[in-house]
Amino acid sequence: MSKEETIIQLLQVFRQYGYEGATLTRLSQATGLGKASLYHHFPKGKEEMAQAVLNYINDWMETNIFVALRSHSQPIERIRAMTQKVNELYSCGEHPCLLAVLSLESKLFSKEIENALTHWINSLAQVLIDAGFEEKLAHQKAEDAVLQIQGSLILSRCLNDTAPFQRVLQRLPEELLKI
Template identity: 30%
Template sequence: MRPQKINDDELIKSIFQSIRSKGYDGVSIRDLEQCSGLKKASLYHRFPNGKIEMTQKVITYVRTWLDQNVLSVLKDQNRAVEERLAKTLESIRLFYNNGEYTCLFKALSLENSYSIFEKELEQGMNHWLTAWEIFGKDKGFSPDVSKEKALQVMIKIQGALTVAKVMKKNEIFIQALKEIAQLYD
């Protein structure tokens, strides 16, 4: 058996970047061949169910990364809340490359892909909201205020990513992260 040209983690990361930049509907198998360096047959050998399976692996990769680097930090009651917030916002900044990268929620929320990945998107959004709600309660806010702040965080992140991309001004995203920190003062 020949050794793989690209390991699974690197392959998923490259597929993620393509889906993130072109959306599920916009990315072609040819795009995935180019980003991975693999031929169509090799891609289908590793992902027999094609682009849907590739995207599901990307969703799992993203969720795992965010769980480890963002959401678990946000919920970690062994750390001071200020440290949790600072570390979380820094991880978000890095994950989105200062607002340069598109969010997977956006990349998969167009009509065709949304119907395929609706359950995963809803679970992912609820996962984010729950982590921010827990953080808000740990910060001393009531459950209702914590829930509202969590929603505002998601609106700020998602909105800032879109506006920063369209305006070609990453500082919009950086400012949104500062505003999120101020929400919890």
């Protein structure tokens, strides 16, 4: 198994169980690697594994979400591309947000989580500024959009129904561009 494949398996454990619940036994079972092999790949242990997972998510978001938001296409198309990638990232609302899960239990990664969310909000706000919105309003709308996405993920998970998440993503592009 490649290091990236290992990180993807670790991601699933951290998403499902959080930082505290991601025991070495669970991480080992998910990856098929013994504890010694995990420590070989991640000498600093679980914290390094979680950091690798966060780095993977941040890289994925940069490549798939932020690049789409920075493209030169029309704002509506950029936002639609973002929502498609957000849908992919969260498996149509079936997977919780790693940033949210990690933020609930541990302050270890608070700066990285804050930076990731701030970057997302700023990138989306820039699209809205490009669409003609005043900067302050653009940032408020971008914050509200991320809030709706994150809130709908929580609601979908709690209700065991992805419909709230899907509704938010479906209406978000047009809703964001309304004056």
